[in-house]
Amino acid sequence: MIEFQHVGKDYPDGTRAVGDVSLSLEAGSCTVLVGSSGSGKTTLLRMVNRMVEPSRGRVLVDGRAVREANPVQLRREIGYVMQGSGLLPHRTVLANVETVPLLRGESKQESRRRALLQLERVGLDPLSYSRYPGQLSGGQQQRVGVARALASDPDVLLMDEPFGAVDPLVRAELQAQLRALQDELKKTILFVTHDMDEALLLADRIVVLRPGGEIAQDATPEEIVSAPADDFVRGFLGLDSAQRALHLQPGAAGDVVLDRFGRPLGVVPRAPQES
Numbered sequence: 001m002i003e004f005q006h007v008g009k010d011y012p013d014g015t016r017a018v019g020d021v022s023l024s025l026e027a028g029s030c031t032v033l034v035g036s037s038g039s040g041k042t043t044l045l046r047m048v049n050r051m052v053e054p055s056r057g058r059v060l061v062d063g064r065a066v067r068e069a070n071p072v073q074l075r076r077e078i079g080y081v082m083q084g085s086g087l088l089p090h091r092t093v094l095a096n097v098e099t100v101p102l103l104r105g106e107s108k109q110e111s112r113r114r115a116l117l118q119l120e121r122v123g124l125d126p127l128s129y130s131r132y133p134g135q136l137s138g139g140q141q142q143r144v145g146v147a148r149a150l151a152s153d154p155d156v157l158l159m160d161e162p163f164g165a166v167d168p169l170v171r172a173e174l175q176a177q178l179r180a181l182q183d184e185l186k187k188t189i190l191f192v193t194h195d196m197d198e199a200l201l202l203a204d205r206i207v208v209l210r211p212g213g214e215i216a217q218d219a220t221p222e223e224i225v226s227a228p229a230d231d232f233v234r235g236f237l238g239l240d241s242a243q244r245a246l247h248l249q250p251g252a253a254g255d256v257v258l259d260r261f262g263r264p265l266g267v268v269p270r271a272p273q274e275s
């Protein structure tokens with residue numbers, strides 16, 4: 001479980017990146033921070049592994065204040081995937097993934113076992129294990145990034161726009177795979193995106209941030225779509241609502257309205273039959 005208690009961040013140049021945010025992320029669930037550019041998503045996410053120190057408030061992981069943890073230790077315990085994968089360019093795929101368990105003190109043999117398990121889990125072709133990151137496509141690099149984050153079997157996974165730089169087809173594949181992984185592994189995931197469709201697909205809970213780093217809405221995907229809190233959230237949803245492609249499916253009580261992911265949004269009661 002991750003808790004943000006009245007956290008805020010002002011950068012030294014006076015930029016208020018995060019105002020006053022309180023949030024609880026349930027263990028084993030996927031929470032997606034969504035909002036326009038500059039709304040403080042990355043700043044909030046990086047507070048969890050102390051890449052950013054809050055100016056106010058505190059962050060707890062499993063009841064422990066992160067500011068009391070050793071930052072290096074903390075970063076080894078928490079998986080982190082970012083856009084552009086952040087792989088070491090002069091190490092092979094396998095060596096990149098092995099690095100994390102090795103740093104945590106696992107034996108060479110155990111680190112290799114874990115690395116191979118995770119590379120297989122993310123569906124990477126074994127032929128690419130001995131390649132260097134520069135020899136992989138963007139989508140393959142992101143898969144390696146996910147495998148590396150999972151290699152130390154962390155409870156918490158921070159994912160900052162991990163699929164932002166890949167083409168839409170590969171992106172859809174990576175999203176589907178993350179959902180499948182999450183069904184199996186039940187990590188506590190904090191995922192950042194500016195894409196509401198991605199948020200609706202992946203989240204158990206969506207937190208919409210407005211500029212200035214304040215929460216506009218914190219709710220389930222169904223609640224966000226069916227009852228947006230205000231015009232800001234409505235506007236954010238509306239940007240691509242034309243593509244959201246609602247459709248109907250006959251149900252017992254009437255027609256069920258489904259979005260393009262097949263998520264039920266409501267029921268249109270059937271008109272009484274004339275006799």
Ligand SMILES: Nc1ncnc2c1ncn2[C@@H]1O[C@H](COP(=O)(O)OP(=O)(O)OP(=O)(O)O)[C@@H](O)[C@H]1O
Nearest residue numbers: 011013015017036037038039040041042043044194
């Ligand atoms: N090191 C820094 N120094 C000064 N200002 C910063 C720094 N890092 C971020 N900011 C500012 O803080 C605000 C929030 O940035 P942040 O990266 O958290 O937003 P974001 O929602 O993740 O944006 P994006 O979607 O563009 O990545 C922005 O105005 C940004 O310019």
